[in-house]
Amino acid sequence: MVGERIKELRKKKGYSISELAKYAGVSKSYLSYIERNVQKNPSLQFLSKLAKTLGTTIEYLLGQDSEELDEEWIDLIKKAIDNGVDKAEFQKYLEFVKFKKWEEKQRNPLE
Template identity: 40%
Template sequence: MIGKKIQSIRKQKGLSLSECATRASISKSYLSNIERNINHNPSIQVMEKIAAALGVEVRALLELNHNVVPESEWLEFVNELKKSGVQKEQLKEYKTVIEFAKWQKDKLSGTSEKGKSK
């Protein structure tokens, strides 16, 4: 499963197998074996290298949840905001909207904010 997750993220990032392997400082064949689940147990050091090459945290490679947003996507989002002229100080103006969205999500999922400390 780790192999499929790595492959999925790599393709989502538009990286070839060779490019990803080079960035991770591992051989192309080794990365291919991991992706095809021939090598089921890559070391944590190798996983760290692959995660860094993909711009995600190691846990993103280990999680089964396919809705995980890679850290690099958040960085891209922030960069887009910067390019559009939104200043950091202006983000505070959107805090109410963000808090409402979180409240609505929690309400729909049955989670309550009561009892949580901020």
């Protein structure tokens, strides 16, 4: 699905695979693998570069409805990606936030 959306947008923009890879600063061969569904799990950094170049969002490329996220959340996610935060690091952060909320609830059970 991701590859199909990328290919569709690339063709609408009139880009060849080589051109899109060059403009986005990604590997031409890896982009080709994604489009042909040989590789099906691109990184957020890769998707971010393509989304920016194609004038779309990561959510669209992933086939998700971006209406659930407002622009502020989308900007925060993009900033995290731009700063090199990967999925595993983001998951660790979420677990930390859950722990801190739980810890606060233990200290103040009446709130």
